[in-house]
Amino acid sequence: MSKSKTIGVLGGGQLAKMLCDSAKKMGYTSVILDPSSDACGKFSANLHLIKDYTDEKSLKEISELSGVITYEFENVPIESVEIIEKIGGNIPQGKTPLYLSQHRIREKNAVRDLGVKTAKYKQVSNIKDLKEALNEIGVPAILKTCSGGYDGKGQWKIKSESDLNNIKLESKEYILEEMVNFEKEVSCLVVRGTSGEVVNFPIGENIHKNGILNLTVVPAEISKRLEEKIIENSKKIIEKLGIVGPLGIEFFIAEEEIYFNEMAPRPHNSAHYTMDACNYSQFDIHLRAILGEKIPKIKLLKNVVMLNILGEDKEKLEKIQKSKKGIVHIYGKNSWEIGRKMGHVNFCGNDIDKLIELAKSF
Ligand code: AMP
Numbered sequence: 001m002s003k004s005k006t007i008g009v010l011g012g013g014q015l016a017k018m019l020c021d022s023a024k025k026m027g028y029t030s031v032i033l034d035p036s037s038d039a040c041g042k043f044s045a046n047l048h049l050i051k052d053y054t055d056e057k058s059l060k061e062i063s064e065l066s067g068v069i070t071y072e073f074e075n076v077p078i079e080s081v082e083i084i085e086k087i088g089g090n091i092p093q094g095k096t097p098l099y100l101s102q103h104r105i106r107e108k109n110a111v112r113d114l115g116v117k118t119a120k121y122k123q124v125s126n127i128k129d130l131k132e133a134l135n136e137i138g139v140p141a142i143l144k145t146c147s148g149g150y151d152g153k154g155q156w157k158i159k160s161e162s163d164l165n166n167i168k169l170e171s172k173e174y175i176l177e178e179m180v181n182f183e184k185e186v187s188c189l190v191v192r193g194t195s196g197e198v199v200n201f202p203i204g205e206n207i208h209k210n211g212i213l214n215l216t217v218v219p220a221e222i223s224k225r226l227e228e229k230i231i232e233n234s235k236k237i238i239e240k241l242g243i244v245g246p247l248g249i250e251f252f253i254a255e256e257e258i259y260f261n262e263m264a265p266r267p268h269n270s271a272h273y274t275m276d277a278c279n280y281s282q283f284d285i286h287l288r289a290i291l292g293e294k295i296p297k298i299k300l301l302k303n304v305v306m307l308n309i310l311g312e313d314k315e316k317l318e319k320i321q322k323s324k325k326g327i328v329h330i331y332g333k334n335s336w337e338i339g340r341k342m343g344h345v346n347f348c349g350n351d352i353d354k355l356i357e358l359a360k361s362f
Contacts, residue, residue, distance in 0.1 A: 001029045001046060001065060007287065008032075008066030008089075010053060010080055012039030014331040014341060015072040015267045018275070020044035022283035031065050033058055040331045041072075053080045063089025068290050070245060074101040074264050075148065092194050092290050093245040097265030100241065104146045104175045104262070111260050114240050116233050118260045119252070120178040127169055133176040134158065140179040145172060151339070152211020180259050182252035186220045188234040189271040191246045191285045194292040198238055200231050201282060202300045204270050206250070212339060215359055216270045216306040217352065218277065222253060229258055237263065246286045269308065269341070276327045276346040277304035302348045305355040311340040319362045320345055326359075 007023045009016040012034025020030040021044045031047040032039065042048040047065070051058035054077050062069060063084050069091040071081075081095040100107045105123045112118050122133035123146070134141060139161070145154035156167055157179070185208070189201040205220035206213055220227075230251055237260075238247045248268025250261040271282040279299045280288075288295050307326070309317050314336055320326050330343035347355045 001031075003065060004067040005029060006031060006046075006066045008062040008069035009041065009045070009072055010062075010069065010076045011072035012036065012041030012045070012048060013072060014040055014333075016041035017044045017331055018272075018281075018329075019070070019072060019267065019283045019286060020046075022281060022287055026284070026287060028287070031062055033062050038334050040333045043332045053077050054083070056083055059083045059089070060087055063087055066090070068092065070286070070290050071098070072266055074098060074266060078102070092292075093243070093265065096241070097243045097245070097247070101263055101265055102147055103173075104144060105173070107263060108175070108260070110241060111237055111263070114236055116237060116260050117258065119180045122176050124174045124176050125169075125172070127164070127167075130164065130167070130169065130174070130176060134161065134164070137176055137178045142177045142179050143167065144175050144177065146175055147173070151213075152208075155211075180252045180254050182254045182259070184220065184222065184253040185250065185261070186222065186230065186253060187216075187248055187250045187268060187270040188230050189246060189248045189268050189274075189282055190234045190238045191282070191289045191295065192238045192244055193289040193295050194244055196239075197295055198235050199285065199295050199298050200234060201271055201274055201278065201285075201298050203227060203230055204273060204306075206270050210339070212310065212341075213269050213308055215308075215356070216273055217356060218273050218304050218306075219300065219352075221352070223256065226253060226256065226258060233258065233260070245289050246282060269344075270306075272329070272344045273304045273306040273346055274298075275329065277302050277348050303350060303352045303355060305347045305352070305359045307345045307347065307359045308341060309343040309345060310338070311336040311342055312338045313342070316362045317343070317345075323362070 012032040029046040032041045032045040033049045124130045143156045203220045204216040204218040207215040249263045252259040275281040326345035326347045
């Protein structure tokens with residue numbers, strides 16, 4: 001493994017796996033750090049360091065082996081990045097994107113301060129705060145833990161004040177948000193290179209099932225005005241916050257207005273469609289950005305619907321494979337648990353309605 005041709009990844013899940021696949025395609029080797037010996041990234045990485053994210057010896061090893069280091073999830077400890085920076089490892093994204101996206105209030109404050117609209121929100125840490133915040137924001141509202149929640153976990157919908165009786169706050173920070181009566185949920189993946197250039201991928205419409213992404217439809221069926229506004233705001237967020245690398249940004253659309261929901265400084269599930277429908281995938285562009293290479297303009301080559309395959313979808317997957325109608329990506333995870341993301345399928349073509357129908361037909 002030559003250092004200048006090796007990518008290091010903190011985290012070894014499916015996003016790391018697909019990053020390592022892209023790296024291989026580009027002539028790079030890769031090393032992942034993940035404490036789980038089962039991490040599916042090991043199937044594509046050249047080396048898997050099975051150690052904690054803050055294990056200094058392993059951070060030293062990954063820094064010595066890799067010309068550039070990145071992360072595949074936003075909850076990588078900030079301390080890991082600090083250690084890598086201290087020992088001279090090259091981690092161009094740094095810790096700012098993690099610092100912001102690890103805490104919903106920090107993230108929303110930063111984005112709101114740029115003039116991007118969000119739902120009304122307030123930080124709460126006890127039941128008294130919660131009652132006051134609910135008075136101000138009104139119902140319906142949604143309560144979320146500030147850190148650590150994903151795929152709808154750590155969230156409570158509050159439809160009336162009496163719902164408060166069912167909520168037991170732990171001693172941590174929460175955010176209470178106004179519930180946006182949205183017509184659509186969309187996301188835009190933007191990527192910024194080390195030299196500051198920014199590209200955007202096409203906007204996708206996201207359809208969730210039980211709080212987990214089910215389908216992404218691309219291009220999203222939205223007005224030109226909204227499309228431009230989403231791209232402009234997404235570019236503004238990544239530029240003004242000085243973020244390098246990928247940033248997946250989710251918005252709600254209600255009454256021809258956009259509301260920022262959340263962002264993640266990593267490849268995004270809703271942009272897996274790029275693997276088969278664009279001239280470059282989000283993983284290819286992530287790597288080019290952190291390597292300091294010139295970032296090509298992104299083109300959507302065909303319409304696409306991405307379907308997530310979860311642990312309960314084994315039979316569905318078999319039917320899809322038999323039909324040969326979609327491009328199947330399976331991550332190689334060992335156990336098929338309910339709600340666990342096991343793979344995804346891209347259905348590409350022209351007629352978007354037919355693609356949605358096809359994706360739903362299995
Ligand atoms: P999040 O983890 O913030 O992405 O929330 C998970 C899902 O909950 C979102 O995809 C929405 O469907 C829903 N949700 C979250 N926040 C709000 C909100 N303020 N208004 C309406 N729906 C929301």
